[in-house]
Amino acid sequence: MKRRTFVHLTGAAAATPWAAQADSQPPPWPTRIIRLIVPFGAGSGNDIVATLIAEPLARALGRSVVVDNRVGANGSIGADAAARAAPDGYTLFMGTNTTQAANPALMKKLNYDPIQNFAPISRIANTPALLVVRPGLPAKTLTELIALAKAQPGRLTYASGSAGTIVPAAMLTRQTGTFMLHIPYKTIPQGLNDVVAGQVDMMFTDMATGIPQVKGGKVRALAVSSLQPVAALPSVPPMATTLPGFELVAWYALYAPAGTPQAVIQRVHQEVVRIVDSPAIRNRLTHLGLQPVTSTPAELESF
Template sequence: MITRRHLLGATATGLGTTCLAHPALAQPGGRPVVLVVPFSPGGPTDLIARRLAMSLGEQLNQVVVVENRAGAGGNIGAEYVARSAPDGHTILFGTSGPLAINKMLYPGQAYDPVRDFAPIAPLGRIPNVLAVHAGVPAKTVPDLVALAKRERLSFGSSGNGASSHLAGALFNTMAGTSIEHIPYRGTGPALNDLLAGHIAMVFTDVLTALPHIQGGRVRGLGVTTLERSAVLPALPTVAEQGLPGYDASVFFGLTVAAATPEAAKDRLRTAFAASVGQREMRHFLESQGMQIAPELTPPALTSLMATETDRWARVIREANVRAD
């Protein structure tokens, strides 16, 4: 079985898995398929991408490598794929940022996610958890809302425009609160300040929050998706606790350059569906907090991108969110 330690080892090497070349996808010259991760090595997105690359390589009987191209909230890697040769050899492992949100945060963005990409399929969503320091006298979301209207509170995020920032901005909008946003350069520093009691709360992914919740150093108040998380099944959603419709998560999906031939897209789509359909892969994804998409089709990803763009455009405008 693939473990987190094994996958982090793969991250250190900078490579995904290698397999025998499939003649239909290996042209020209048997070169590998590249799965581009638009973020730095070692994070949750990179970890999932490397496990997916292993499975795609097996399905395609083809060399599949992971290449990290980080920067500008995912835009550097996304633009690289958008401008790549449209032959099915370069795939973007995209998230909400480069596929939907960044166009509102980076006015000079050099690609358009609808015009410049052809969707392969969505993978799913990973929810955040609203977590407070153990010393915060709030046991539920209504408790927190009431406290925030009496006292000055702050929440930390991994940076301006990050999903953790937008989750807090949406919370303020729906709850009628003015919890102050404190941006950090990454999840780690924000979490460290939460543990130290310098900030009251964070919105962070379920796996990052889990050990600290279990250790009693922070208290989980709610999951940010409409459905509860299989990783924290006893924790109610924020929407269940007086904010109906509250939904803030990171979605994942695969795209290629827009002009990629249908035959190449179909091969990738078939391999992707077969990979995600494997029991071991589904178990791994769910262990990472992933809520797997019910439909692994191009229209499902197109619809998801449009929905998320509309959802966050209003929040970004009303909260006057600016990227770092």
């Protein structure tokens, strides 16, 4: 009886300061579905990593985490959608070096500020680019590819699906004095599919996207853009073996819209670090050619 009376009185607000204070408290978080915006297409490395993180994060938070692919404009459409989202804890963003670092330099107009519009949560992983060629191309090594490009200027083609796949190709042609025809695609998987089909000669692809095609014999891997070989493809040499100093490593990191409550940031950070550092997820990321890396929000902000 006393309990029912107490509930009734507090429910009726009872005109007490304590009741008013209780009613003003925000509801516990989360109470509904959380959206994880991915700025690149399904099957891209960014998407694969986000999907890998989303399921255990949903279990930890007790609410569904839905991956929302917002594709286009070199990742800026997805980044802009995340930047404009309500900072209520129900939108997260899987950012990359493309959206947070390259786009401000590459694009004349950017509708978001990669620093002011985002609250950093944690780094997730580093990833080199993987240079692959169509199986029928008569080049078994990077040295042979360079020789072929020099012998046939403008005849070889390369695909791209983001700044992270354009930049290493530009570095390659600049360092070797070669010219190849650039064929841009909306997403990395679309470009890679045409390399598999023999419609395009080569591509620098995400590790997570390219490794299954390499292991399946659909494309031939010539090099990785990190200074050291990747554990998932130990026989594939670094670009720097042939072109000294060649290095390009991309990264994935988790953000929220600026202004998201600090309590939410800390909770997501705690869970994401635990997930990425778990043996199962670390092993999965490593097998996809990625290097798992976590950080504090402050470390990501200054990265």
